[in-house]
Amino acid sequence: MNQTQAQMVLSAAIILRRYLSSRTQNPISSLSSATTSLRSLKTLTAKPPQQADHGNSERGISNDDYFAAIHHISNIVRRDFYLERTLQKMQISVTSELVYRVLRSCGKSGIESFRFFNWARNQPRYEPTTIEFEELIKTLGRTRNWETMWKVAEQMKKQDFVLTPETFSLIIESYGMQGLVDRAVEVFNRMKNFKCPHTTEVYNSLLFSLCEVKNFQGAYALIRRMIRKGGVPDKRTFSILVNGWCSAGKLREAQEFLEEMSRKGFNPPVRGRDLLIDGLLDAGYLESAKELVRKMTKEGFLPDIATFNSLLEAICKSGEVDFCIDLMRDVCRLGLCPDISTYKIMIPAVSKLCRIDEAFKLLHNSIEDGNKPFPGLYAPILKALCRGGQFDDAFSFFSDMKAQGHPPNRPVYTMLIRMCGRGGRFVEAANYLVEMTELNLSPRAQSFDMVTDGLKNCGKHDLAKRIEQLEISFRGV
Template structure:
């Protein structure tokens, strides 16, 4: 009965089939208006512009004789701040090459006057690639032209000094900020704190925190997170706890609770069992973690394969007052569906709906997939229809997944129906899906239906 009802879709789909020639003629007729023509010209112009940027970027990254090749392109008319910035951003892993391109743009095009945006993008690229001497040359050029260096760029450079274990240089830059007219903001302090923690210089990091407080800079969440993460990664959880307690006594409470910071630090350091133990202790005392902290913990637990533990923990913290967000439901529903706990997945989905969340496809698609894996196709089809009737339309990935699962389970007629549904919703199916459905229909003897699906693909793609 279900197959018969769904088969009417084919009658609607394969009644008057529009030929490719008719479609093209219609497009050409519509195209005669001036507005459509102008829009197409603008679109073509944008395509040409970005294609040129892509081509220039490839030359910068790969051509040994870059300057000579660029001169042959005769692009002087389009060399401006926007083009240079886009090319520099595209070549963010090519330090010296980006520097050569920047110099070429400046020396060969007198009308081009670089702005702070291009200078700073080049500084980031040179810091990222470790070309420190060249980076300082560029910084000096900015100073000569009275262009300011923002605190965010300084922070970026200090962090990359830290990543390269060049902490002395990071400290030197921090102490020289006055010469660049750059204030020692919380963001800059955080970057130096990160550099010190990278080399496990916790004594220096703690001294920096004390200096930060003396100078009147206010610690933010990142300040606490950097130090707690550093201590946890070194296995110094007690020191992290003492630091949080001391800051609390001094009146500098972190923007999130200390225990949440500890859990995040343990997770970042890979101490999953310790993080789980801390959460267990919290729940026994009647406390719940912050929702973002719980999401990080739940994701880590699910990746480790302890999904049953994660679902039980989710229920416990919800009873204690945790307010799950969309990410929470996504993690838990996906995890429950993967291990076949479909009833639990349904209950959690219904809970999210009761709390006012709209069940978008990535929330209910894992349940559909789990039902199909268990061979419960009729239940999957009913659930899918229910979602659509309640105004939660599936997207292209959801249809693609369902079609693939149907073909794996030998439900080729239903798979064909979903292909047609996709086309009615202007969701173009993948060529591979057409092939899977057609091959399956032919193998089970439904050659006429397979031919109609092939015709539908031809009409859609205009082959």
């Protein structure tokens, strides 16, 4: 093949790939094509990924291959009407690891998961364990397939498997979220038949169900029973009832409850005012939460850092970034030390408003606090600089971050290439594409297309050809 023919093949491959990527694939047809493209599922699913790195290295099985197989099987379970027949035709080595991962992946498909589990149980050399049974029960509860859920629970009981309090908690809450409190109470009472204890977690789930229907009298009675039976309320116990009262606009009742529990010696694991702020935020009373935190800071009291971060996040989402900046200054003067979550909230918020100086100040404070900058912190600043047309500053800052911070990841490079393209900086975009491939980060097809077309439009045909060749060599088209 001469050079001209090679170039024609190269161009045809690029055009064909672009054409195929622009078409909308039929989900069912893509499933059938995936069947032929995957390697033998019997080989791929024979070992979990923890062992694939070692025991399967000689056969070339990687984590990516294993999880691709799991994804493929999960798609069949979710979408194929004749899933049992399709699965039976495939060479699948059924293991507990595989069944568990597929069930987790199909968490929104209750009956389909049940059918898959029954099919798996009929396969040779597979015996279900507690973890698969419980994952199926959780899925059936979430999807309101309660009759089937109880059939599975009874099967577990017959096989001497023990349902954990965590599973019962999820079942109780699944009833509570649908307002079926009587059923939730019934499950709570049936637990003794399964020899499962009433833990604090279980009490909290029933408490949540009662608060969902505003039965605060019953909820408080349940807490008294819990204490009488020797249970110890935890943070969630307090939070559920406080949040419930706050959502009903009963702030006074929430305060009185906290004071009464304190008098009885059951102080919440966090301060009462923090619980009230959290409750107001969960109920959507943002102004009341802001007023309460203003009052706290004026009196010299500091919120818990987790509560403070929740408040910052809610206020930033409402667009009141200036309030957050002022509030942060006030609490820092009082001695509150921001954590990394604080900076993860504030830096993107101020960067989005193109408050570059404020963003750099926050990033500098984060570094002074001992945090090494990671992509989630410096990417918003990069984007803001590019949006403001300050590309030279952005490129210089990016170089500093590569040297001083965590290495940039694929989303950061993709964003930077896209912003360069929007600003007409196609040569720099091409350089970042090359840099990505050198780091073995796979660029998106759209990035190659944008850079190639942009270079051609500005007369950089030789560089455009090099980028096309790079795509071919990297993707193996």
